[in-house]
Amino acid sequence: MQSLILSNEQLQVLITYVDSHAPLESCGLLAGRDAKVEKIFFVQNQAHSAVRYVMDPIEQLNAFEWIDSKEMELLGIFHSHPTGPEIVSPTDIAEAAYAVTYIILSRADDKWRARGFWIEDGGFREVTLQIT
Numbered sequence: 001m002q003s004l005i006l007s008n009e010q011l012q013v014l015i016t017y018v019d020s021h022a023p024l025e026s027c028g029l030l031a032g033r034d035a036k037v038e039k040i041f042f043v044q045n046q047a048h049s050a051v052r053y054v055m056d057p058i059e060q061l062n063a064f065e066w067i068d069s070k071e072m073e074l075l076g077i078f079h080s081h082p083t084g085p086e087i088v089s090p091t092d093i094a095e096a097a098y099a100v101t102y103i104i105l106s107r108a109d110d111k112w113r114a115r116g117f118w119i120e121d122g123g124f125r126e127v128t129l130q131i132t
Ligand SMILES: [Zn+2]
Pocket: 079, 080, 081, 088, 089, 092
């Protein structure tokens, strides 16, 4: 099974961010090397919606340029599901455009949880998030 390595501190940063934007969905990008996240980009959700996200294209482009300039890779795309579900939605699957790990931060009983998924051929499988 594939995995993505995140520090506990990075995970807490993501949770704090998505929690501060709830009930709206929020999103961003994760970059690094060798499946290890080194940099988090927070990207505005242009949809300003509680049920979907559309990344601001300029912010996304700027992030991609930064990632290239550091010779890093885009490793993941995260977004929140403030009211669940824990897994990628049919819309997430239909709109997945990159071969990266999709991280869903979902909230239930006021607790956030993160899960990773690989989306391919109209389906998905879980990616282990290794929290170090
Ligand atoms: Zn989603």
